[in-house]
Amino acid sequence: MSGFGVYLDHGGVRRVGWRAGDHVLDLGTLARGDRPDLGPFLAGGSLDPLLSAGPAVWADALEAALRWDETGADRTPLAEARPMLGFTVADYVDFYASEHHAAHVGRLFRPGQPALPANWRHLPIGYHGRAGTVVVSGTPITRPSGQVRCPDASIAFEPSRRLDLEAEVGFVVGVPADRPVPMRAFADHVFGVCLVNDWSARDIQAWEYVPLGPFLGKSFATSVSPWVVPLALLEAARVAPPPRDPRPLPYLDDTDAEPWGLDLQLEVLVNGAVISAPPAASLYWTGAQQLAHLTVNGATLRCGDLFASGTVSGPAPDQAGSLLELTENGAEPLTLPDGTVRGFLEDGDEVVVRATAPGVDGGEVDLGEVVGRISPAVGPALS
Known part of the structure; x- marks a missing residue:
């Protein structure tokens, strides 16, 4: 099922x-x-x-x-x-909920500085993406073009050379809200879970993201799996999240609440080869906390709102949910079983993110998969 x-x-x-x-x-x-x-x-x-x-x-x-x-x-x-695409995507928010991912990226992008920003363990960091470029699994992904900073510090407009994948867990909102949604009301508003690949052009992102965060390096496409798994089917997959230090503020404090960590086992494949197995149970911030933070300032919910966990990565090297981490930003490329080498994605590459979860009575819930194949950039560089 x-x-x-x-x-x-x-x-x-x-x-x-x-x-x-x-x-x-x-x-x-x-x-x-x-x-x-x-x-x-x-x-x-x-x-x-x-x-x-x-x-x-x-x-x-x-x-x-x-x-x-x-x-x-x-x-x-x-x-x-x-x-x-089974529902009208109203708004799209992407979080940064994996400590392993955030710390690894921090070490890569900000060497010599603290791996995590000072606010990271206090709140679920997120950004607003584009609902209009959320696409269903199987939709071709056109390589984006944009501004990049070249090795000689000059600026060029060109197709991204560091196109990446991001294996994520998505949450689909059903019931709207016009006031903050507490963690205990998570299941009253969220219908179910899907898989997400929030494609990222790392070279475009690296040049643009200071000071306001992701923009054109991510807004070109976000792929979602077509089958939304109801939360009710994931009851056996609910687990306690990792310990939090410091203890979150009250509206995010789930210490004494029913846990909303989810024991989903993801797999990432490139051209048919499994390259990583990220564990969603390792996410520091749960979906319930993400929704509580998303609405705590009075932001409304609409039917069809989609929010995602951000890249799911575990502590082991083969549990990273992005090529950025798996290849140390391209410095240590992967060799696929067919002998080809990948630092980042090439035209024609097919990426699959799939997942399973424990089901009732020892069974298994199949969350399906989200698939995307990279197409070449379109048109000449702008002048």
């Missing part, structure tokens, strides 16, 4: 579906038949009505989907169902 999503059928019609292993079930058929009460939420070509309906309908739809799966209902092979 996997999650809810939207796909195109053989006739090119958008359908709300449930991914069941290597097949997809048309939930519109269920809604038109045994469960007409779910028709307003499942019979259209978008997850938006389901997302905005709230936890009671989410639970009912999940139970119905699982029962529908057990009946042996008509199935479409996954390979024949073209996945679509």
Whole structure:
């Protein structure tokens, strides 16, 4: 089992579906038949009505989907169902929640300075990305062009030479809010989890990010997996996050709360070869804390808001969720099984991020995958 999503059928019609292993079930058929009460939420070509309906309908739809799966209902092979972006992305926020990633990047980008900024252990650092360039898995990723600083300190406009991947966990908001959302209300607003690859042009990013942070080096594309796994399916994956020091301020303090760390095991593949296995359980800041911080100043939530963990990296060298870390910013390139060498991504490379999680009764939840293939930069450099 996997999650809810939207796909195109053989006739090119958008359908709300449930991914069941290597097949997809048309939930519109269920809604038109045994469960007409779910028709307003499942019979259209978008997850938006389901997302905005709230936890009671989410639970009912999940139970119905699982029962529908057990009946042996008509199935479409996954390979024949073209996945679509299933919901309207309202806003997109990317966090920086992995201490291992943040410290490693700090050592690479700011040698001789503290690896972590002074505020890092006090709050979940994040930035606002572009909702309009969030794309579904399988969408080609065009190599971006932008300003870069050359080795001789001159500035050039050129295609990025340091195009990178970022393996992340995404959270999809369903129920809106016009006031701060406390951690205890996380599951009242967040429908489920998807996988994210927040592509990064490291050379463009390195030149532009001071003082306001990521901009054109990230805004060109963010890929998401098509199947959103409901939080309810991840109950067995909930774990305590790493110890925090110092203790967070009260609105972020989950010391005595039910834990919202998630034991998701990610894998990153380049051209079919596994290059790393980042553990999401190592994330310092949980999704509940990220949402609480995101809204604590009064920022509103909308149905379809997407926020992501930032790169997931573990303590071991083979647990880094980016090539920046795996290759020490290109200084120690990887050799793939076919003999090719990669410091950063080349045109034609295919990146896959996939993940699994513990399920109930010793089973396993498959979160699917997010895939992207790099296409060459388009057009000549601007003058």
